[in-house]
Amino acid sequence: MRSPIPALLLGALAGSAALAPARAEPVPGAPAAAPNPAAAPSATEPGAAEPPGATALLFETNQLGNAPPGQALSYRYTRFSSIEGAPFGPPVADRIREAVEAGPTPETRNLTVEMFTGARRMPTATYEDVPGNPVLVRFLEHHLDDLARVLKGNPRYIKNAIRRALRESAVVTPTEVEVGGVRRPGWRVVARPFADDPVRDRLRGFDALTYTFVVCAAVPGQIVSIDARAAGPDGGTLLQETLTYEPSAG
Template identity: 30%
Template sequence: MKTLLVATLLSLGLPHLAAGGELSDLIMAPGLFVDAGAPDGQGEILRYAHSRHLPGREPAGADTGITLPEPVTDGRAVLSRNPQEEKLALSLSADGTPLHVVAEFPVDGPNPILLMFLENAVRNMTAQTGGSPHYIRNRIRESLAASGQGAAVEGLAVAELHPFRDDPNRSRMGDFGQLKLTITYDPDEPARLVELMADTGTGQGGYTESMSLIEEE
């Protein structure tokens, strides 16, 4: 299961190697965490607060075989390092469940936090609309590759992606045709993603998901 999850998530980063863009060249670059971690090369690297709100209606794609993720009110995502195997470990908890490792990634690969966030958007949209995950994933990758570095806001960069704004199939996507992905990051430390937000712009009746960096005390 972990191997399948890692392969699926890494597939989001592969087009960067062939056709990168300003944004993907910064935040999707492989090896951003090669030198990250505690002085001994291990331990926790980044910690995020995680929330997810889903539409209250029955998903149209219930028969697609894609499992719809559960809503999350108070979740955590932690990226840490395993120096013995030169791996990055991604751990999750949600609404009181214990923090547990869900996947391990090569230390010289793309950012697992970003990959997980983007794949969550793919899974949610697939399950809610019945659309093809491959088509949805490709549109998101293309919007990431085509994006500039974003607007400067108080020392950070904020990039907004609209993967389906000009899509010829937008009318079949319901609220997800309006999906906006907002990526806030530190341009001087591109591995430091400050906030990730997915939003269909339909309030409590739509889909929203966020991951916010928990600053070190």
Template identity: 30%
Template sequence: MAASAVRAAGDPVKPAEQLLFMADHLKTVRVPADLVYRFDKGGSLVPAGSEEVHVRLSRSSKGVSAVVSDAAGAAPFALEAPLQGNPVILYFLEKDIAEMGRLTGGQPRYFQKRIRLALAQGPAITPVTAELDGKPVPARQIVIQPYLDDPNHVRFEKLVGKRYTFVLSGRVPGQVLLLKSEVPGEAPDLARDFVHPLQTETLRYLGAKP
């Protein structure tokens, strides 16, 4: 998901794009390392489930490379050196985009473009206090709703209010603390009822291993 894919030539990179796709998330990680996350999903749109996701980092003369794997036992993708960004962000988004395609019959590239456009519009980066191992840590949060103004939303009305939350912290190896997508409940205002969501998917940092 190259951040520049929907930007006109010469347009500046927005801070949210920089933080998610261009920052050096791995600069404080002691490589080799295995960054471990838990992916949970629940709701009425897809079956509930939970699995571990591993980002295995290795180093060569060219720099850091990564292999991402989940409960399927296979590597959804590998990224070659030199790598700076945490590939778990791409893993989470590609997984979400594929599911959007299955639920709607639409093309994954369409949903990918909507997410890129939302980030290219310059959403706020909000300082927040998050939790790591039961302790508060400073973090930065980005929230987007890519489909609210989608001219084709009639094809997926239940999903039009879907919200994505990205929480990153320099206190976390790889910086990614939480990634979350939520489909709001069927209230009169579909964009706002997140108290009773139809669907949630959360990827949360668990720890790092050598």
């Protein structure tokens, strides 16, 4: 059975199917068309007169061209919430691992993605001939599923809010990332999809939800970190969910 959230997320946010899995259980299949990575803007090169758009930077950039075949990309995943009753479940500290193999072109890769370990482990997914890093979509897919369940909301509504924020109001600024002991240029993307939501009074504090993405062309796979967090009016943590690249854990 195809999971609807990745396809909806990619199609709406980026207009792209570049990260749809080629084979996955139980998330098989891929939409028909994918953008040409060579036509994408050089979004990961700070120093341009204008910063890149958030969707171009996150979804339309060749992120895997610098990921060496035969190696693996490892990401630490954490989730914490102090909401009474623990609707998000207990705190989580786990990993997502992507085994990288050569694709049919120098710009693309074939990947095998193992998301979480032990009892939390999700079915392995494989991606073929992709230029973009699927860890971004896997994180957002999992996040949207949990958020919609806790808020008893429509995943499409949440997805559309994130889409609008990334396209229309996300703030993209230069930053620096330490790579092998050297500070390298990167980009920080910050979006607050629900800050002005017309029904934010029904979001139980999640109108404060802020997404921060850090990317760097010098990091294999380019995704450095993802942070989704919301603090309640009492200062408690409604949700803090993070993904962080681990250069020595592949």
